[in-house]
Amino acid sequence: MVRYPQQITNILSAAHLREWTAEEKALVDAWLLEDEHNQAVLDAILNKQQLSRDLELFRSFDVEKAWEKQQSLLKVDSHPSRFSGGYPWRYFFYMAASVVIILGLVLFVNQDETTPQQEPIAAIQPGASQATIRLADGTVVALSDAADGLLINEGLVYEDGKKVPGITSTNFSSFEMSTPRGGQYRMTLPDGTKVWLNAETSLAYHENAEERHVDMTGEAYFEVAHKSKEKSVQSGEAKPFRISSNGQEISVLGTHFNVKSYQEEQRSYTTLLEGSVQITAAEGQLLLTPGEQGIVQGNSLHKAKVDVAAVMAWKDGDFVFNSERLDEILRQVGRWYDVDFRIENEALKAEKFEVMVPRFGQLKELLELLQKTGKIKFRYEDRNIYVKDK
């Protein structure tokens, strides 16, 4: 686990109190390259006038007094299972709040009334477990949405133990699995490797005597089995696991990582959680250590430290965007809710936003959150959502 942002704040806090060591200086320099905004953070900390004002402000908040108040708030909050007590006015407050929320929803829906007779935005559902698999003999099966995981071994079995019906093939050394927009699925490969597929992702698996190979486009998280049951015939070592995706190659041996590589996007991202992987692109190679992300854009590649929890949020049922471009955010949201966003203003595409919401929530809640920034407005028409600045 990366000690982010712990490590950098430790070093920054020493800025005025003692000299940085050469190693710390190097870490700060590397951190500055990770994001264009980091320089401004460093400048703010080096600005003694602002720093001493902020320290004073920071100290002016009395945490002990605040904690006492927090406890009294908890007692009047409506959760009797944890804290006893409760006051009627609190319920009135909640009622009033829900009226405001409902009013808000009505207003929101009314904004779309220019085009009647359409599916209301509130009816758009989040994605679910859905995928199809195509076997070597040509059989195509739509996988049940009742189970969200598939085991591929001597046969095809759902994670709940039920057999996938209609399978006659016994050859599972190669197959293709794909999820549509609004779909995701989990599967376990014959060698024990676990794969989570995000929406609109296709993955072709092929295993032979020498290696395990995946050809993919889209986004998937891999937990590659450490000890492959089958050893390579030639070397006697565990068979190498190799992924090709939109011009990059990733070589692994027993490790956890996420690959995001959609054809329509300019960049491919490989994020390493555990172990090590090597990425090869036209212009060279790169070795990742845990907490690092390799970015391939065209022929070039570079790496950066990232907030792994944010990258992996999709697998754990959340959308987490830490200051990401609007077009990037809306592409991911669109894939999951199966809607198309049209950003009407070029400059708006590069605007950055922060979002953290559950993936299984309603689309309109997410859009409302974005509208609250006061920077954008949505207009909804036939599963197309038009976005313009306010």
Added chain:
Amino acid sequence: MNQVVVDFQAGNPEAYQHIFHLFYRPLCLFLSKMGLNSFVTEEIVHDTFLKLWNKSADFSEINSLRSFLYVSCKNAALNLLDKEKRLRIKEEGYQHSQDWVDFPVTQQIIYMETIQEIHQAIGTLPDQCQKVIQLLFIEGYTPQEVADELGISSSTVYNQKMRGVQLLRNVLNKDQLFVFTLLFADILYSSVK
């Protein structure tokens, strides 16, 4: 640290108290810098911690909990700071507030937590030493100004400075500080248990 989150997820009120102490002041500073007054700031932070408690089961690690706190506070603040008001803030010359509103949360967290660490590091020093270090290193006073301000001799300022530098060297060593932060967290945590 992880144990605190595990306990918190299980609904342990002491773990909640610990998390409150860890994030309350950085969050208040975060909102104040967006241009909110201290009354509104405290309201929002209290409200966010209520939500956090009611959702405690959702958090299995500290980073998502941290993001939740900051992003929720920011959303609540944006609800208040409508566009007109933000414009007014800009016109009235509180340029820095406006800049902070648009600044990415990830970087803001780093700033707020650095302030917290500086505060904690200085807080480990003995009383007079704290004042001397603060005035010399943060406020940028000269040793003579510090002596005048605190009504002590310049040789005392010098001695306190050397003492502070020595103590801080131990505290601020990279790995030790990390241990220190954990220790600090653990001592606080066990003291409330």
